[in-house]
């Protein structure tokens with residue numbers, strides 16, 4: 679018996695760097711991966727890869743900032759599958775100005791980016807938690823980050839065009855506390871809510887940055903998406919049936 683046999687798991691942002699690896703991992707663990715993403719073509723491509731690997735998956739259009747669309751997705755899945763077991767909040771919405779240095783971030787951009795990301799994660803968690811309460815249980819995993827708890831290490835970005843956006847610190851720390859709020863609110867209803875905080879994920883970053891980043895780590899340095907998938911499967915599985923309100927950090931020791 680596999681870890682997620684027969685479970686219906688929605689991966690929001692399922693076509694992204696982490697989301698597509700999470701979707702594959704869910705299917706390889708015996709679950710049905712619902713690859714929900716604003717980019718439907720990319721979601722369909724992920725589904726094709728999973729099906730070629732022998733797994734079960736389906737694509738769904740999704741916008742985490744649209745409550746009616748989320749309700750429609752939940753209703754459609756319930757009608758076709760009779761239940762939904764879990765949702766993973768792994769979308770990464772941002773506006774065109776996201777990623778600027780602190781001096782250049784306007785009030786409008788700060789509000790827009792926190793609204794899209796934190797607001798969207800709230801909406802997904804709210805809509806699914808209410809469904810899970812009616813169903814008698816379910817699991818929510820919110821993607822946070824090491825930068826939700828750790829002060830930024832600005833020195834590792836020196837000489838690159840990259841930074842650790844100020845909105846990101848606000849969003850990810852709030853996602854961790856939102857996780858605790860939801861876990862406490864729904865703990866009598868069988869709804870488990872946890873955060874998963876990966877370190878940085880390899881994605882063609884400059885070598886000088888990687889060298890400085892890796893110096894803070896243990897055996898591997900910056901991780902690949904697949905290095906985080908096992909922790910997600912655990913949080914989604916019945917092995918974690920008594921784990922709720924926690925923030926699981928997977929970063930090869932970077933934040934120590």
Ligand SMILES: NC(=O)c1ccc[n+]([C@@H]2O[C@H](COP(=O)([O-])OP(=O)(O)OC[C@H]3O[C@@H](n4cnc5c(N)ncnc54)[C@H](O)[C@@H]3O)[C@@H](O)[C@H]2O)c1
Nearest residue numbers: 691693694695696716717740741742769770771821878879
């Ligand atoms: N990549 C990293 O290094 C890293 C590290 C730690 C935490 N995280 C977190 O993991 C999560 C996923 O990150 P990623 O690197 O896979 O991001 P990504 O940009 O690669 O993918 C995000 C996905 O979200 C989708 N999306 C964007 N806006 C959406 C919306 N409004 N509704 C639905 N889908 C939408 C995009 O189409 C994309 O497929 C984020 O919460 C991110 O903060 C990432």
